Amino acid sequence: xxxxxxxxxxxxxxxxxxxxxxxxxxxxxxxxxxxxxxxxxxxxxxxxxxxxxxxxxxxxxxxxxxxxxxxxxxxxxxxxxxxxxxxxxxxxxxxxxxxxxxxxxxxxxxxxxxxxxxxxxxxxxxxxxxxxxxxxxxxxxxxxxxxxxxxxxxxxxxxxxxxxxxxxxxxxxxxxxxxxxxxxxxxxxxxxxxxxx
Amino acid sequence: xxxxxxxxxxxxxxxxxxxxxxxxxxxxxxxxxxxxxxxxxxxxxxxxxxxxxxxxxxxxxxxxxxxxxxxxxxxxxxxxxxxxxxxxxxxxxxxxxxxxxxxxxxxxxxxxxxxxxxxxxxxxxxxxxxxxxxxxxxxxxxxxxxxxxxxxxxxxxxxxxxxxxxxxxxxxxxxxxxxxxxxxxxxxxxxxxxxxxxxxxxxxxxxxxxxxxxxxxxxxxxxxxxxxxxxxxxxxxxxxxxxxxxxxxxxxxxx
Numbered sequence: 001x002x003x004x005x006x007x008x009x010x011x012x013x014x015x016x017x018x019x020x021x022x023x024x025x026x027x028x029x030x031x032x033x034x035x036x037x038x039x040x041x042x043x044x045x046x047x048x049x050x051x052x053x054x055x056x057x058x059x060x061x062x063x064x065x066x067x068x069x070x071x072x073x074x075x076x077x078x079x080x081x082x083x084x085x086x087x088x089x090x091x092x093x094x095x096x097x098x099x100x101x102x103x104x105x106x107x108x109x110x111x112x113x114x115x116x117x118x119x120x121x122x123x124x125x126x127x128x129x130x131x132x133x134x135x136x137x138x139x140x141x142x143x144x145x146x147x148x149x150x151x152x153x154x155x156x157x158x159x160x161x162x163x164x165x166x167x168x169x170x171x172x173x174x175x176x177x178x179x180x181x182x183x184x185x186x187x188x189x190x191x192x193x194x195x196x197x
Numbered sequence: 198x199x200x201x202x203x204x205x206x207x208x209x210x211x212x213x214x215x216x217x218x219x220x221x222x223x224x225x226x227x228x229x230x231x232x233x234x235x236x237x238x239x240x241x242x243x244x245x246x247x248x249x250x251x252x253x254x255x256x257x258x259x260x261x262x263x264x265x266x267x268x269x270x271x272x273x274x275x276x277x278x279x280x281x282x283x284x285x286x287x288x289x290x291x292x293x294x295x296x297x298x299x300x301x302x303x304x305x306x307x308x309x310x311x312x313x314x315x316x317x318x319x320x321x322x323x324x325x326x327x328x329x330x331x332x333x334x335x336x337x338x339x340x341x342x343x344x345x346x347x348x349x350x351x352x353x354x355x356x357x358x359x360x361x362x363x364x365x366x367x368x369x370x371x372x373x374x375x376x377x378x379x380x381x382x383x384x385x386x387x388x389x390x391x392x393x394x395x396x397x398x399x400x401x402x403x404x405x406x407x408x409x410x411x412x413x414x415x416x417x418x419x420x421x422x423x424x425x426x427x428x429x430x431x432x433x434x435x436x437x438x439x440x441x442x443x444x445x446x447x448x449x450x451x452x
Contacts (some may be wrong), residue, residue, distance in 0.1 A: 014295055051320060091223045110397045112322050112368050113420055115201040116244055116452045133202055135275060136245075137297075137368075138324035156201075163253055180296065181239060181276050 001196065004041035005033040009056050016047050016077065019178035023189040035060045035067075043196055044072060048079025052103070052140075053091035055083060061096055068098045073195035074170040075188075081165070081172030082142055090140050099167060100145040108157035112139040119163055119175070121152045128152075129190040130164065131183035134175035141174060169195045202450050203416045204244040204423035205440055206401055207430060208242075209234060210251045211280075214260040217251060220431040230292075235268045235276070238430070241437040243274060244452055247371075248301070249426065250280030251288045262294040269295025279327055279371070288315045292323060302327040302369055303344040306351055316366025319396075326367035330355035330388055331375045340388050347375035355388065356395045363396045370396060371425070374404040381407025381429065384415045393420030401425055409435055409443030416449040 003020050005013050016030045032038040044067075048055075052184045057064075068074055068084075076084045083196070089105035093101070104114055114137050121130035131153045141161035144150060152164035161175040171191045177184035210217040215229040228234055235246050248268070250261050258281070265278055278291045279300030291299045305311050307328055315324045333341035333350070340355035359370050372392055374385030384405045393400040399422035402415055412424045429435050445449045 014293075015297070018270060019273065110399065112398070113201070114369055114399050115204055117201050131296060137275075139321075176275075178273060181273050185273055 001027050001042045001043065001116065001192075002041045003027060003029045003045060003192075004038035005029065005045045005047055006035065006038060006059070006060075007031050007033050007047075008011070008060060012163035013047050016045065016178050018044065019185060019188060020167055020192070022185060023192060029099075030189060033139055035063045042073060043192060044074040046074065048077055048081070048083065051090055052079065052088045055079070057083065057093065057096065061094065062187030064096050065098055068168065068170050071169050075168070075170040075191055076170070076196060077110075077178075078138060078174060078176060081174050082140060082171050084143070084170065085142050088140060098170060099142070099165060099172065101143045103140045103142050106139055106141055106156060107159040110157070112137060113156050115174075116180075117156065118152050119152050119154055121164075122150050124151045124166060125164075127194055128164070128171075129183075129186045129188060130182055131177075133185050134163070134177065134180040134184055136175045136189075138174060142172065151180065166194075171195055201399070201422055202244075202452050203421075203444065204275075204401075205412070205437055205444075206245040206247055206363065206423050206425045207238045207243040208249055208310045208403070208425050208427040208436065209431075210427070211248050211261060211264060212250075212252050213257050214259075214264060230377050231264050232271060232370050234436075236271045238437060239272055239274050240283070242441055242452070243437050245275045245277065245423070247277045247433060248296075254281075254288050258417060262290060265291065265294040265296050265328070277325055285311065285318060288319060288324075292315040292319060296323075298323045298369065300325040300327040302329065302383040304439045305362065305365075306342065306353065306369075309361060312362055312365040312367050314366075316368070321366055321368035322333070324367050325369045325401075326359070326362035327364070327373070328359060328392075329373045329375050330353060330385075332388075337428060338391055339389070343375055347378075356391050358393045363398045367398060369399045369401065371401045373425075377405030378403070379428065380405055382423070383407060383411040384419075384421075385427055385448075386415065386418055387419050389415065389419040393422075399423065407434075408442050412440055413443055413447035413449060416444065444447070
C-alpha cells in the first residue's frame with residue numbers, strides 16, 4: 001500500500017511515517033509537499049503538529065475537499081483532523097470544510113490537554129479498534145455538526161468532544177495514535193484497513 | 198475532577214550515548230543501551246519517557262541526538278529530551294531528531310523569552326519548563342528555584358517562576374525537588390501541591406520516589422498529572438507494572 005503524508009508545513013513527520021510503516025510490512029510511506037505529489041497514493045494522511053495558522057492550506061483546500069468528497073481515503077491526525085472542519089477559534093483562515101462544524105477551545109481549566117485520557121467508542125466504531133486510552137496534546141477540539149459522524153469521544157473536565165470522526169473514506173483522529181503505544185498502533189492499523197477497504 | 202489519567206514517566210540519565218548507571222531487568226544484569234531500555238519500559242507500561250543528558254557538553258550532543266533518533270524508531274510513547282538545551286535551534290534539533298517534547302531548565306532562567314520563542318515556533322505542547330526547587334523560608338512560597346544541580350540559588354520563587362513560565366509558553370512543568378531527589382523518601386508533596394495549584398498546565402513531579410506508595414500518596418494529595426520515576430526502576434526495586442497496580446489499588450486512574 002502507498003501512503004502519502006501531506007507536508008503542508010507541519011514540521012516533523014518522522015514518527016508518524018514510522019508508525020504507518022510499522023502497521024504492515026508492504027507499506028510504502030512517502031512525504032508529499034503538494035497534494036499533486038500524492039495523487040497515486042492509496043491513502044493520504046494529514047498530520048498535525050503546531051498551530052492552525054502555521055499551515056498553508058490556501059492552494060490545496062479545494063483539491064483536498066473535492067478528492068475526499070469523491071472518496072479518496074484519508075486520515076487526519078490531531079491538527080490534521082481539525083483542518084478537515086470549517087474553521088477554528090485558534091486562527092484565521094478556513095479549513096477544508098469536509099466535516100461541517102467548527103474547532104473551538106476546550107472549556108477545561110487546565111490547558112493544553114496533555115497526557116493520556118480515556119476514549120469511548122460510539123455505535124459507529126464497528127470494526128475500528130478504538131483504544132481504551134490514548135495520548136493527547138491539544139488545546140482545541142472539533143465540534144462536528146453531524147453527530148452521526150462521531151466514532152469516539154473523550155471527556156475533559158466535563159467537556160465532551162469527538163476524538164474520532166468519520167465521513168465517507170476519511171477518518172479524523174484528535175489524539176496521537178503514534179504515541180499511544182500498542183493500542184494506538186492497533187487502532188491506526190484498523191483505521192487504515194477501514195478507509196482503504 | 199482530574200481530566201487526565203495520571204502518568205508514570207520513566208527517566209533515563211544519558212551520558213555519552215549510554216545510560217549512566219545501567220539498568221537491571223529480570224534476566225539481564227545490566228543494560229546500558231538507551232534504545233533497548235526505552236522499548237522495554239514502553240512494553241512494561243511506561244506512559245512517557247524522558248532522556249536527561251547529564252553531561253550536556255558540546256562534544257556529547259551528536260551522540261545524544263543519534264540516540265534520540267534511534268529511540269524514536271522503536272518507541273510509540275512520547276519522548277522528552279532535557280539537559281543542555283540552550284536555544285530555539287537546540288529545540289529544533291531535538292524535535293527533528295524525534296523528541297516529542299524538549300525540557301528547558303537554566304537557559305529559561307537566564308532568558309524566559311526562550312520559552313515564548315520555542316512555543317511560537319513549535320507549539321506549547323512540546324515545550325517543557327524544567328524547574329529545580331529547594332526549600333527556602335526566605336522565598337515567598339517557601340521554595341526557591343535553583344540551578345546547576347541545586348548548587349546555584351536564583352532570585353526566583355518556585356511558584357512565581359512556574360506561573361511566569363507557563364504564561365511565557367511552557368505547556369508542561371517538570372518539577373524537581375532537589376531536597377528529595379535521590380533520597381527515596383517520597384515526593385515533595387507541599388512543593389507539588391502549591392505549584393500544581395498555581396498553574397493550568399500539567400505538572401510532572403520529580404524527586405523522591407522510593408516505593409509504589411509514594412506515587413499513590415503524590416496523586417492522592419496533589420494536583421500532579423504525572424510522576425517521574427528513575428532509580429527504583431533501574432535498580433529493580435520495583436517495576437512500572439507494580440507501580441500501576443499500586444495506583445489502581447489506591448483508586449488513582451491510570452492507563
